[in-house]
Amino acid sequence: MVTIKDPIHGLIHLEGKFQDIVQHPLFIRLKYIKQLSLAHLVYPGATHTRYQHSIGVYGLTDKFFRMFTRSFKNDIDLKEIESVKMYALLHDIGHISFSHDSEAVLSIMNNKLTYNYENTSITINEEYTHEKFGEKLISIISSELDLDDYSIKNYNIISDEIGFDRLDYLVRDAYYTGTTYGIIDEYVLDLIKYKTGGNIELDIENGSSKNKRTIESILIARYMMFNNVYHHNTIIKAAAILRKLLYMALEYDVITFQDLVDAGDEAILWKLLNLDQNKYKKIRDLARDLWYRRLNKYTFKNTDVEDFDNKKILEYMECDDLFIYWTKGKKVDKRFIRHLGGSKFISLIDQLSKDQYLLIEVKN
Secondary structure, three states: OEEEEEOOOEEEEEOOHHHHHHOOHHHHHHHHOEOOOOHHHOOOOOOOEHHHHHHHHHHHHHHHHHHHHHHOOOOOOHHHHHHHHHHHHHOOOOOOOOHHHHHHHHHHHOOOEEEEEOOEEEEEOOOOOHHHHHHHHHHHHHHHOOOOOOOOOOOHHHHOOOOHHHHHHHHHHHHHHOOOOOOOOHHHHHHEEEEOOOEEEEOOOOOOHHHHHHHHHHHHHHHHHHHHHHOOHHHHHHHHHHHHHHHHHHHOOOOOHHHHHHOOHHHHHHHHHOOOOOOOHHHHHHHHHHHOOOOOOEEEEEOOOOOOOHHHHHHHHOOOOEEEEEEOOOOOOOOOOHHHOOHHHHHHHHHOOOOEEEEEEEOO
16 A cells, blocks of 8 residues: 655555556656646745646545445445546646646647657647547556556546546645635535536535535635636746747757656756757757746737637747747536526636637847
8 A cells, every 4th residue: 555645635545556556657757747837936836746636636536435435335336436536546647748838839730749658659640638648648557557447537526627636736736836725625525426427416506505605615716726826927928938948849859749758847948958059049048048037038018819720829939039828718617606696706717718828029
């Protein structure tokens, strides 16, 4: 058995197949990928990793099912519960160095991506996402650890708007950034009703005002974390520079997809800031600006750009003095908000679901 003392959820125990998963090389590499990419440039404590988050999601899921199985002794599919817990551990296995920033770059480059792990080769010919890559890595881990009898797939209880992925990262990110925005009452676990197939429902339609306040706290926590941490101006500025840097490094074959998967954030950045100054001056300078937090020569030019597509984004990526940060809008599932009786909370979530395009330029 492996016992981990987690600052968020306390003691987390992993044994059997779960212990094998956390000791697998493809899982261990998550120790070298920061959860919030460059957020530590603003919040120095934000150096926590995808590894810690994955363990935390597992811990929260395990805690829930311990409560669940005590309440319902019969008609429990233990194999399904174990499969859900495995997905909780592996839900972020597809993340690579710099997480969403490198994913954004790879998604517009449309390159054939190949990753080699021991005697297995993975090729991605479609638009890159960490979810697609994660499915391929899960397949490798399942084969090596004899997990093929389990159905390790995307379960709603993990990925839902109020799933355990979000419940962990909001609290964890708040803790490591030293903010109070992401505080969530774990009472929410008592409101979750588990359904066959890994789905959940919230038992708040006829619930007390405390139930509603608990859900409201999650919505507000998410809103505050996005506005004060994830979309902090300096963090977005640094992310725009990083995306330009990664794009150029990949275009010049200074780094490869294999490097992004295996090396981790610090190793990639260290390699780039030590490149030959004569041959790769632009790439080297960008890397050093990030490493030493020299961001003053970059300034926001426009924060209201519309009608961008991948072709337009690529044009900006190829322009030396322009940097662009973008997020793709997501359709937000609002079914759990309807119980709250307040449109203001739907409005808060709407603000987080829009496309965001920010242009940054180098000061003359």
